[in-house]
Amino acid sequence: xxxxxxxxxxxxxxxxxxxxxxxxxxxxxxxxxxxxxxxxxxxxxxxxxxxxxxxxxxxxxxxxxxxxxxxxxxxxxxxxxxxxxxxxxxxxxxxxxxxxxxxxxxxxxxxxxxxxxxxxxxxxxxxxxxxxxxxxxxxxxxxxxxxxxxxxxxxxxxxxxxxxxxx
Numbered sequence: 001x002x003x004x005x006x007x008x009x010x011x012x013x014x015x016x017x018x019x020x021x022x023x024x025x026x027x028x029x030x031x032x033x034x035x036x037x038x039x040x041x042x043x044x045x046x047x048x049x050x051x052x053x054x055x056x057x058x059x060x061x062x063x064x065x066x067x068x069x070x071x072x073x074x075x076x077x078x079x080x081x082x083x084x085x086x087x088x089x090x091x092x093x094x095x096x097x098x099x100x101x102x103x104x105x106x107x108x109x110x111x112x113x114x115x116x117x118x119x120x121x122x123x124x125x126x127x128x129x130x131x132x133x134x135x136x137x138x139x140x141x142x143x144x145x146x147x148x149x150x151x152x153x154x155x156x157x158x159x160x161x162x163x164x165x166x167x
Contacts, residue, residue, distance in 0.1 A: 004053060004084035006031040012053065016046055023091075032089040040077075040092050041102045047079060047088065048107055055079040055088060061104065061114035063122040067148045071095050075124055077104070094124065103129040121146035 002008075006026055013021055013033060020043075023034040035043050047055040059078040066072050071093035080087050092101055103126040104111040115126040116135040123144035126132055137145065 002052075004081060004086050006086070009047070009053060009086070009088060012050065013043070013046075017043060030087055030089055032091065034091045034093065037092055037094070037101050040090070041104065041106065043090060044077065044079070044104060044107055053081055054083045055081045055086075057082050058104070058108040058110055058114070059087070061111055061118055063118045063124050063146070065122060065146065065148050069093070073099050073122060073124060075101050075118065099123060100125045100127055102127050103132075105129055120144070123147065 006029075009031055010024055010033075017035065017039060020035055020039045021033050022036070023032075025032050033043075047053050057080040059080050060076075061078075062076050064074045064076060066074065073094040073096070075092045075094065077090040078087065079090065094101060099122075101124060103115060105115065105126075106128065112130065113135065115124075115129055116132060118124050119126060119129075119132055120134045120137050121144055133139070134141070143149075
């Protein structure tokens with residue numbers, strides 16, 4: 001059996017998805033590809049069901065909030081090929097007005113709780129999810145705590161003034 005390399009994965013993905021791969025990089029050797037919401041399930045299905053690549057283990061689904069970007073939310077999938085011990089990171093950027101993406105529960109049952117956690121903390125809506133509701137925070141919490149929408153400290157606090165520390 002041949003060894004699976006990042007270049008092999010890149011070549012296969014480029015031949016299948018072409019222009020739908022918007023960015024490909026290898027930071028610290030971890031293959032990272034970006035795609036759009038219309039092709040994410042097809043891409044994940046392709047790398048999972050490919051007889052050679054066999055990226056069958058979904059390690060994690062999470063999100064990142066980049067408030068300064070045009071598309072501030074990145075949904076990030078980490079998938080592992082246990083056969084070849086190779087990992088891939090797949091990113092999809094979403095707009096603030098429409099933070100919706102198809103659910104990966106059609107491919108992995110384990111995506112259920114990961115998507116619920118991502119919804120709970122970032123407010124990403126996974127379309128087609130069987131039970132999308134909060135998992136760790138209170139149901140009536142009106143915000144998504146991992147979004148960078150609030151100041152880190154209360155500007156009205158008086159106990160952090162320099163004169164209390166002799167400055």
